[in-house]
Amino acid sequence: MALAPAAILLASGMLLVSCGRVSPEQHAFREASKNCQQWIKESVKNPSSAKIPDPTSVSQRNGQIVAEWRHGDGLTLLNGFGANIDATARCSMSLDGHFLKELVINDQVIRRSANE
Numbered sequence: 001m002a003l004a005p006a007a008i009l010l011a012s013g014m015l016l017v018s019c020g021r022v023s024p025e026q027h028a029f030r031e032a033s034k035n036c037q038q039w040i041k042e043s044v045k046n047p048s049s050a051k052i053p054d055p056t057s058v059s060q061r062n063g064q065i066v067a068e069w070r071h072g073d074g075l076t077l078l079n080g081f082g083a084n085i086d087a088t089a090r091c092s093m094s095l096d097g098h099f100l101k102e103l104v105i106n107d108q109v110i111r112r113s114a115n116e
Contacts, residue, residue, distance in 0.1 A: 029065065029097065032058060034097075035097055035100070036067040037055075039100055043103060043105065043111065049077075050076070050077050053074040055073075056074075065092070067090070072086065088105070088107065
């Protein structure tokens with residue numbers, strides 16, 4: 001009978017997920033991820049060749065959301081020789097994930113808000 005409580009717990013968790021209920025923080029992290037991917041795409045020389053997976057790290061730091069890709073995380077961008085190479089990127093955004101404060105690609109600041 002020990003399985004019954006576990007089954008009920010699992011079913012209720014699946015029901016919550018299937019209803020689409022996410023916390024405001026989870027929603028902000030999703031928006032931040034999506035927006036950061038778009039800002040990276042808008043900032044590279046050849047957007048169609050960029051491979052921009054979901055960020056491997058999205059967290060809240062110092063009153064902002066930070067999404068980042070480190071070496072080996074699957075982010076590849078076209079270099080000056082026409083080859084897609086491993087890249088790093090970091091977006092710092094407002095807590096709702098909609099306002100870009102800073103975009104850094106391969107340790108170079110690409111965009112920065114004038115309000116910083």
